[in-house]
Amino acid sequence: MATAAARTFALSAPLPLDNGQSLDGVIVAYETYGELAPGKDNAVLVCHALTGDQYVASTQPLTGKPGWWERMIGPDKPIDTNRFHVICANVIGGCMGSTGPASPAPDGKPYAMRFPVITIRDMVRAEVALLDGLGIERLHAVVGGSMGGMQALSLAANFPARAERVLAIATTARHSAQNIAFHEVGRQAVMADPDWQGGDYYGSGHSPDKGLSVARMAAHITYLSETGLTEKFGRNLQDRDAKSFGFDADFQVESYLRYQGSGFTRRFDANSYLYITRAMDYFDIAEEHGGKLADAFAGTPARFCLVSFDSDWLYPTAESRHVVHALNAAGAPVSFVELSAPFGHDSFLLDVPALDRVVKGFLA
Amino acid sequence: MSGLRPDLAVIAANVRPGTRVLDIGCGDGELMEVLQNERECDARGMEIDPVLVERAVARGLSVVQGDADRDLADYPDKTFDYAILSQTLQTAARPDRMLDELLRVGRKAFVSFPNFAHWRMRAQLAFTGRMPVTRHLPVSWFETQNIHHVTVTDFRDLVAARGVKVEREWFFSGAQPVGPALANLRAEYAVFELSR
Numbered sequence: 182m183a184t185a186a187a188r189t190f191a192l193s194a195p196l197p198l199d200n201g202q203s204l205d206g207v208i209v210a211y212e213t214y215g216e217l218a219p220g221k222d223n224a225v226l227v228c229h230a231l232t233g234d235q236y237v238a239s240t241q242p243l244t245g246k247p248g249w250w251e252r253m254i255g256p257d258k259p260i261d262t263n264r265f266h267v268i269c270a271n272v273i274g275g276c277m278g279s280t281g282p283a284s285p286a287p288d289g290k291p292y293a294m295r296f297p298v299i300t301i302r303d304m305v306r307a308e309v310a311l312l313d314g315l316g317i318e319r320l321h322a323v324v325g326g327s328m329g330g331m332q333a334l335s336l337a338a339n340f341p342a343r344a345e346r347v348l349a350i351a352t353t354a355r356h357s358a359q360n361i362a363f364h365e366v367g368r369q370a371v372m373a374d375p376d377w378q379g380g381d382y383y384g385s386g387h388s389p390d391k392g393l394s395v396a397r398m399a400a401h402i403t404y405l406s407e408t409g410l411t412e413k414f415g416r417n418l419q420d421r422d423a424k425s426f427g428f429d430a431d432f433q434v435e436s437y438l439r440y441q442g443s444g445f446t447r448r449f450d451a452n453s454y455l456y457i458t459r460a461m462d463y464f465d466i467a468e469e470h471g472g473k474l475a476d477a478f479a480g481t482p483a484r485f486c487l488v489s490f491d492s493d494w495l496y497p498t499a500e501s502r503h504v505v506h507a508l509n510a511a512g513a514p515v516s517f518v519e520l521s522a523p524f525g526h527d528s529f530l531l532d533v534p535a536l537d538r539v540v541k542g543f544l545a
Numbered sequence: 546m547s548g549l550r551p552d553l554a555v556i557a558a559n560v561r562p563g564t565r566v567l568d569i570g571c572g573d574g575e576l577m578e579v580l581q582n583e584r585e586c587d588a589r590g591m592e593i594d595p596v597l598v599e600r601a602v603a604r605g606l607s608v609v610q611g612d613a614d615r616d617l618a619d620y621p622d623k624t625f626d627y628a629i630l631s632q633t634l635q636t637a638a639r640p641d642r643m644l645d646e647l648l649r650v651g652r653k654a655f656v657s658f659p660n661f662a663h664w665r666m667r668a669q670l671a672f673t674g675r676m677p678v679t680r681h682l683p684v685s686w687f688e689t690q691n692i693h694h695v696t697v698t699d700f701r702d703l704v705a706a707r708g709v710k711v712e713r714e715w716f717f718s719g720a721q722p723v724g725p726a727l728a729n730l731r732a733e734y735a736v737f738e739l740s741r
Contacts, residue, residue, distance in 0.1 A: 515609060516606070519610055535596075538600075542604060545605055
């Protein structure tokens with residue numbers, strides 16, 4: 182893998198937020214891969230999803246696992262680091278080095294629930310401040326899937342001069358009632374855990390792992406497809422020949438979800454989960470632009486590509502088409518394809534060779 | 546523009562350079578690529594088959610996966626200088642409405658289609674009593690995507706009835722141009738340039 186250094190950037194000015202406040206002393210943690218060209222014109226900003234981080238193509242330090250998009254980013258890969266300088270930043274509100282609820286507030290104690298409620302646009306503002314700091318005026322492309330795709334679209338709508346190409350995968354221009362509903366289940370699971378302690382669990386020796394684990398389990402189901410789950414697990418039993426007539430994880434799918442849930446608590450902060458899901462729920466680009474999505478992209482100089490997956494029921498194809506329609510109405514050059522894949526929403530992270538070809542072709 | 550199918554070559558040669566073009570049923574973008582690279586057009590495409598869309602996007606073209614019968618409605622009036630419909634009219638649910646949509650989103654339109662009144666077709670139907678299968682319509686009746694077979698004369702009638710003007714027309718037998726005389730009998734396929 183290309184060299185990756187743990188890097189942080191301290192914003193020199195307070196970050197203005199959509200809630201009207203501003204946040205002082207913001208730190209953005211980021212990773213880069215591949216060389217920045219002398220003209221600084223080969224940068225590709227990759228935006229991560231809800232529980233992702235800046236370790237897009239290098240080993241995640243807490244889990245020791247490969248980066249979440251190693252298959253996409255690297256030498257001779259679809260986002261070719263021989264050619265592109267790839268930047269991936271941890272979003273603000275996150276927990277991998279960027280300022281978030283676990284960071285110290287001016288009084289030295291963690292913000293916890295005193296952290297301001299942020300939006301996707303606030304995350305993008307921090308990313309743009311990072312680009313300013315790096316001296317990158319114009320990105321070759323901004324790329325993201327799921328919440329990363331929301332950031333890509335938000336950057337295009339709010340900072341239209343900053344990216345030549347916008348690639349938004351398995352995403353939406355607004356969170357639907359169903360999306361918000363699922364997130365609310367997760368947040369309530371976290372806040373119902375007695376160890377959450379009103380969010381002030383830092384340093385207490387207890388954190389709301391059970392609640393966060395349930396939140397992750399519920400969310401994880403939304404990332405998969407029924408076909409995928411059936412193919413992978415069916416009704417197979419886990420390590421036993423017969424049902425236990427109890428509440429152990431009899432089924433493989435139960436065991437799998439419990440594993441996903443508990444693994445997640447080791448690498449993610451529960452309050453970050455609350456704040457980031459809230460940011461996604463508030464997301465509505467049309468609302469930010471007078472109610473008409475096409476107006477958000479009026480006069481945009483960027484080329485767009487949207488990709489959806491036929492088995493994704495969290496951000497279904499209709500959501501991408503809605504964006505495509507608005508981009509057409511705004512006269513923007515836009516490509517769109519619904520790819521066939523069995524993995525549900527998670528398809529953007531998994532082995533879908535057609536996605537690789539689309540990404541490579543669009544960035545070329 | 547060599548290598549293009551003759552109807553596409555005619556269209557490519559007659560689209561004014563630098564214009565905005567929508568290629569409906571653009572396949573893997575072979576015509577679009579020529580329009581974009583050799584005619585400096587702003588070429589956009591629509592294609593229903595995701596595999597073909599993926600190939601077109603991989604070529605760096607702007608193609609939206611969609612069903613022309615439904616999704617042309619998404620485009621505002623006169624978005625394009627030309628709307629192109631090559632060998633697709635006969636697959637439309639309502640070719641008459643498709644024609645209206647073409648001249649709504651485009652100022653002008655190019656339409657090409659296989660001529661079902663070509664003498665070989667007539668002969669097959671007359672002498673064998675079976676639906677013709679030819680080099681330009683090679684698929685049996687039960688598996689063809691073509692649901693509205695059309696002839697040059699039918700198309701002229703439709704165009705006249707919709708108040709559409711024929712700007713220019715081209716006829717081919719194989720790759721060979723055929724004159725307009727007896728085109729309905731001699732042409733295997735036709736290309737029309739239309740306007741309102």
